[in-house]
Amino acid sequence: MRDHPASDPSVTLQKILAALQARLTGTALPPEEATRICREIQALTAAYTPEAERPIQTIEGLQCGVAVYQAVDEGRDFVFLGFNAAAERLDGLPRSQVLGRRLREVFPGVEQFGLLEVLQRVWRTGQPEDHPITHYQDERLLAWRENHVYRLPGGEVVAVYSDATRRRQAEESLSKYAALLQDLRDVVLLVRHRDGRLLEANDAALAAYGYTYDELLARTIFDLRPADGESLIRAQLDKARDNGVLFEAEHRRKDGSTFPVEISSHAVTVGGEVCLLSVVRDISQRRRMREQIETLAGSLQQERDVLNAIMENTDTHLAYLDAGFHFVHVNSAYVRGSGHRREELIGRHHFELFPDAENQAIFEKVRDTGEPIRFTEKPFAFPDQPERGTTWWDWTLIPVKDDRGRLQGLAFSLQDVTRRKLAEEVIKASLKEKETLLKEIHHRVKNNLQIISALLGLQSQNLRGTDAANVLRESQSRVKSIALVHERLYRSHDLASIRMQDYLLKLLQGLFHTYGAHNRGITLSADISGIELDIDTAMPLGLIVNEITSNALKHAFPEGREGQIAVALSRGESGGLCLAMRDDGVGIPEGMDFERSDTLGLQLVATLTRQLGGTLEVRHGGGTEISLTLPAEKNP
Incomplete structure (x- = not known):
């Protein structure tokens, strides 16, 4: 193996290790350190024999992981010869479980990782290669690794690698942040x-x-x-x-x-x-919105100032309560009327200060239904101020809602009408007293007129059969007609008007009795319902009915002739009053003028008609029909 053709391995390894150290750790390897490592690797190579265990102290000092492999099966797999401490730390495996074992066995994902193919090429060609940052995964390990692979002169293959997981994650994070910043x-x-x-x-x-x-x-x-x-x-x-x-x-x-x-x-x-x-x-848009808000706030403040000025300068007691009936705002009139200071009211529950079960039920109804409610002259007694006695109030309770219709609070306005109520009661008592007095006057006038009527009746009895007796009897009838008006008034609940149906029926019945009409076969028909008149109209109208009826009873049915007298009182479409009186007797002479009549009764009819502003019409044929029409403005 010493004869293996190669350039000076020391120089070669020095360059390789210096480059690897710089690339993997970012720190250049000092030349003397690289030389030392190269010499140790050379010594390892020179001392190698297949039977001897190869010491790997050379790679222990490196901060990056180093694995030394021996090719087996003609390069189809590799066996670990060396595995430094950094590799143990990075891969989480003690070297005792790695040395002597096959690469595929220790790292089953090495083929997919792509490193096996790089190791094979470097072993065959002797040319160093970089295996860039690649994701490795098996059942035990999940990491990013960057490998640099070269062949030693003795034929061993060395892989120097670092854990790029953090760097990869940082790059991905930086990429995400960069994309985020751009977006x-x-x-x-x-x-x-x-x-x-x-x-x-x-x-x-x-x-x-x-x-x-x-x-x-x-x-x-x-x-x-x-x-x-x-x-x-x-x-x-x-x-x-x-x-x-x-x-x-x-x-x-x-x-x-x-x-x-x-x-x-x-x-x-x-x-x-x-x-x-x-x-x-x-913030251009925000600033524009801020300016608009400031303008709106100024307008709202101005409106609030105006509203406060109105609230503080009215005698109406005004309060705003939240949905739980706690006071939020009260005006000065409310403070004065409540008998409490403003700070005693704000934030307090209304019915803690003014307990009243009926009023609380009303408040709850307005809150629950969302419908306002109003009361007039509602009595209230202040529990903590008994000296005030019963007070009376006109008040309104209105729900205040937001734009979605949800209840926000209640607007409460009150007007103290206690003085008005007490004054009305005084006036009513005074009116009642005066009404009683007036009825007493009418009663006494009626009594006095009845006395006069009685005197006239007694006098006529002494003159029976004479013209004077007839005159007295007619006068007595007239007095009775007037007295009957006063009687109707003092018996009525309303002193301002007289129910004409009651008055005229009683008047006509009295006349029929006086002249014995029923015994003579003369009947009465009356249609007067629903008419009420004041005394100034009722009294002259009663006298007119008295005179015309008396005249008919005396002259229309001579020598036992039977017949009927009909009286109708009604209002026309324009509101005017129409009195129609008809009999089916012998009739009055043609051309008779009530104004120039020599009888007092007919003259009285004409005079009273003028007094009432009416018109009188007489029709002949089958008896006599007399119609009196009063314009609307002359009869209430």
């Missing part, structure tokens, strides 16, 4: 701290500033912020290096235009250099 809509800049030079930028930065990649990296952070002084920028760079920083600034584009940005920056170390990783966000 970010925000600008990402890597800035060198000592001079502000831009070292890296993502695509968003190129789009934001309008520069090409090379143009942007030829600039500093000071070029992007010309409006800010260098001392300010330098202070911010230092602050970002020390603790990280978040601030707003103005950045300038390539075309000279500026835009507002928010910058988040913190320190990173790249190649031993302190740099700042800065995320720059365009």
Whole structure:
């Protein structure tokens, strides 16, 4: 084996190991160390015999894994001759379980890994090869490995390898982060701290500033912020290096235009250099929104001030409660009316301060149904203020909802109407007293008129059969008609009007009795329902009915003639009043003028008709029909 043709193995190995050490660990192998290792490998090669166990101390000092193989089965497989401590650590196997065993047996995934084929080529050709970072996997081991394979002068094959798992994972992570940074809509800049030079930028930065990649990296952070002084920028760079920083600034584009940005920056170390990783966000839209919000907030504040001014200058008690009935806001009128200080109200539960089961049920109903409710003159007694007695309130409770219809709170408005209520009760009592007094007056007037009527009746009896007796009887009837009005009034619940049906029926029945009409076969038909008139209309209308009915009973049915008298009182479509009186007797003479009549009764009818502003019409034929029409404005 010493005759194996090769160049100086010491030199060759020195070069190989120096290169491998530098590539695998990033640290160059000192020349004297490489020479020492080469000499030991040469000594191993010179001393090799198939029967002797080969010591492998040479490879123990290396930080990377080293495995020495002997080809078997004409190079179809390899047997481990050496396996250093670094290899034990990297592969998780003690060398006692590796040395002397076949490669396929120890690492069953070596073919798929591709290393077996490299070992075979190097063994055959003697030319070193690199097996780049490749993923190895079997049931025991999952890792990334980078191998460098060469052949020793004695024919052994050496694989020097390192674990590239962390590096591979880091590369993948860096690749993901790089892709992420490129996909970010925000600008990402890597800035060198000592001079502000831009070292890296993502695509968003190129789009934001309008520069090409090379143009942007030829600039500093000071070029992007010309409006800010260098001392300010330098202070911010230092602050970002020390603790990280978040601030707003103005950045300038390539075309000279500026835009507002928010910058988040913190320190990173790249190649031993302190740099700042800065995320720059365009806040133009945010600033516009902020300005709009500030404008809106100003408008809302103005509206709130106006609303507060209105609330504080009204006598209405106003309160806003949350959905749990806790006071959120109250105006000064509510504070005064409640008997509590404002700070005693805000945040407190309404029904802790003003317990009332009925009112609480009302509040719960409004909260649950979402429907407002209103009350007039609702009584309430303050439990903690008994000296106030019963108070009366007009109040409204309105649910306040958001734009989705969800309940936010309750608006509560109250008006203290206690004084009004007490004043109304005083007025009602006074009116009741006056009403009683007025009824008493009507009663006494009616009594006095009845006395006069009785006196006229007694006087007429002394003059029976004479014209004077008839005159007295007619006067008595008239007095009774007036007295009957006063009787209706003092018996009525309403002193302002008289139910004409009751009044006229009683008047007509009295006349029929006085003249013995029923015994003479004369009947009465009356249609007067639903009419109510005041005393100023009812009394003259009653006198008119009295005179016309008395005249018919005296003259329309002579010598035992039977017949009927019909009386109807109704309202026309225009609201006017129509009195129609008809009899089927002998009829009054043609051409009779009530104004020029020589009888007091007919003259009285004409006079009262004028007083009422009405018109009188007389029709003949089959008896007599007299119609009195009153315009609407003359009869309430």
